[in-house]
Amino acid sequence: MEASNNENIEFINNIKELVKHEKIQEMRNYIQHGNTTTLTHCLIVSYYSYQLSRRLPFHMNRGSIIRGAMLHDFYLYDWHKPEESQRLHGFVHAKFALANAKKYFDLNDIEVDIIKTHMWPLTLFQIPKSKEALLVCCVDKVCSLLETLYIPTMPKCYRQLMRLINTGKVLNLG
Numbered sequence: 001m002e003a004s005n006n007e008n009i010e011f012i013n014n015i016k017e018l019v020k021h022e023k024i025q026e027m028r029n030y031i032q033h034g035n036t037t038t039l040t041h042c043l044i045v046s047y048y049s050y051q052l053s054r055r056l057p058f059h060m061n062r063g064s065i066i067r068g069a070m071l072h073d074f075y076l077y078d079w080h081k082p083e084e085s086q087r088l089h090g091f092v093h094a095k096f097a098l099a100n101a102k103k104y105f106d107l108n109d110i111e112v113d114i115i116k117t118h119m120w121p122l123t124l125f126q127i128p129k130s131k132e133a134l135l136v137c138c139v140d141k142v143c144s145l146l147e148t149l150y151i152p153t154m155p156k157c158y159r160q161l162m163r164l165i166n167t168g169k170v171l172n173l174g
Contacts, residue, residue, distance in 0.1 A: 007050075007051070007054060008160070010050075010062070011046075011047060011050050012161070014050075014063045014067065015043075015067070015070055018067060018070050018071070018105070019043070023076065023104050024070070026076055027039035027042065027073070027074065028040075029078075030078050031078070032073065033144050033147035033148040034147045034150045036153075038073050041073060041143065041144075041147060042072060042074070043161060044143055044153050044154060044155070045069045045070075045072065045139055045140050046065075046066050046067075046069035046070040047155055047161065048139050048143065048153075048155070049065050049066070049069045049136045049139045050065055050066050050069075051155075052135060052139060053132070053135060060132050060135065061132055064108055064110035064111050065110075065114070065135065065136060067105075068107075068111040068112075068113070068114025068115055068133070069114060069140075071097060071100075071101040071111065071114075071115055072094070072097060072114060072115050072118040072136060073118075074097040074100045075093045075096035075097045075100065076100060077096075091119070091122065091123055093119075094116055094118060094123065094126065097115050098112065098115045098116050101115055109130075110130050110132050110133065113128060113132070114132060114133045114137075116133075117129070117137060118133070118136055118140050120137055
């Protein structure tokens with residue numbers, strides 16, 4: 001699922017302020033699944049959720065999808081280390097991610113729903129209420145599985161997206 005330059009620009013315009021934030025940058029210090037950092041995981045989930053939302057036959061709030069997906073694992077600890085990890089990480093980390101997201105950013109209801117419910121059905125009673133949250137929840141499951149199995153999930157434009165994260169500059173999208 002590759003994007004046109006205009007689609008990449010729309011994605012970047014919606015995500016650039018988030019990825020420049022020092023606390024978002026901190027996510028690069030933690031491994032999510034396999035050898036994928038939490039920052040990379042969130043960026044990839046955000047990117048594929050956005051791309052899929054453009055191709056579905058109904059309207060979705062793409063800006064909220066991008067932001068909510070980028071913040072869905074914004075919990076800022078290493079869940080692999082027992083001394084740092086919260087017990088039952090899979091059940092509780094969405095609460096920590098939401099608390100951090102609310103602390104550092106203004107969120108709308110869709111973004112809150114995306115972050116709070118992204119672990120459904122594991123978190124049985126945190127059911128996605130919006131189509132945007134359900135979409136991100138599903139994309140997160142696919143990306144997580146592929147990362148855990150060390151199957152590459154990075155889009156072709158990943159280098160350009162990482163350039164944005166590392167320097168704030170984007171060249172030659174596509």
